[in-house]
Amino acid sequence: MNPLFLGPAVTAGIAAILALLIALTDRFMNDYGEVVLDINAGKKRLDVKGGSPLLGTLAGQEIFLPSACGGRGSCGACKVKVLSDVGPHLPTELPYLTPGELAQNVRLGCQVKVRKNLELELPSYLFNIRKYATTVLAIRDLTYDIKELRLSLPGGEGASATLSFEPGQYAQIVVPPHGEQKAEVQRAYSMSSEPSEAGVAEFLIRLVPGGLATSWIHSSLKAGDRLDIVGPFGDFHIHDTPAAMICVAGGSGMAPFKSMLNHMAHTGAFPDKEIWYFFGARSMRDMFYLEEMAALEALLPRFHFVPALSEPKPEDAWKGPTGLITNVLDEWLKTRIGPDIPKEGYLCGSPGMIDACKKVMGQNGIAEDRIYYDKFA
Ligand SMILES: Cc1cc2nc3c(=O)[nH]c(=O)nc-3n(C[C@H](O)[C@H](O)[C@H](O)COP(=O)(O)OP(=O)(O)OC[C@H]3O[C@@H](n4cnc5c(N)ncnc54)[C@H](O)[C@@H]3O)c2cc1C
């Protein structure tokens, strides 16, 4: 062999041997066999195969922890109290846990591997969360990048098999393996349908360019397809207080508000609630549901819809408020909504919009602990 090639050949050989050793170690050392999960002091005992993250191991037993990011360690939703010693918290867990949670060994279920028998403490509401095998009833464009997705729950439209949820909650859509994507992924989407709509769950899905779930939903999903969803999750909901609801959304952040407003209009819930709903879009091509919101204003006398465009085009012939939604919100709070009435903030959309709105609300006297939100990220 040419001595020039000897060095690289030896390096490649060592790398290959190391790779083989790592594979063998993983195969034999990480075979944890059958282990037992003891949940809530013996109320449930599950025999499971060790070696996988707790989130997926529990899901395999039909116990679904919340998971807005699908197990990537970037949402902090999959918290679970582990009573057994599973080693120190990982750096990936630390940003999502409060000092109190750290002290109680609350862990992120997607970051902790099941390697031995574990004792867990789970809140009872988790046992009501189910996986539903749905069928796509319809999927249609609301704008160039937002689709309305209507799913028929098992049993079909009008069936009694209804997803029981509070308006504002979300479900996880299970995106099956497709193309290069070899494993299923789950992403969180707020229900835009109202809970009383039997047998149907509706979602508004905004395309995130290059996004795994939304690209597949926008380009491949069609009426008649099967689609699993898991839910309901989340604590974004209407608070039963005398305070006025000051709601702000953009894009698919419309979803939970559509659900809440239709719920109030059709069930008579919270009849005395004053509601101001600010919806921001760039131009008319990003605006949707204007007729639906006008119909809700007719049904709910104390509901005011304030759509605003930040960059209206001449052809939009827009006569409504213009400017960033934060500026419109600020102006309305100062001039049109009584400064003395108690108010609560409800926000849904991008993290940037939510943080900017929280600031404006704070400057206008809405206490931070009275501002509720779901960040869509
Ligand atoms: C509680 C909750 C409720 C949600 N409800 C809805 C809803 O009703 N409708 C809806 O459309 N979305 C909603 N989301 C967002 C949704 O869960 C996904 O994060 C989003 O659809 C992107 O998924 P993806 O797989 O297409 O993109 P990914 O493959 O996860 O991400 C691709 C890239 O885009 C970035 N990214 C992720 N999300 C966004 C975003 N929203 N905007 C810009 N960049 C992003 C990621 O950081 C990544 O770099 C919600 C999120 C949460 C936490």
Ligand code: FES
């Ligand atoms: S599922 Fe998102 S952090 Fe664990």
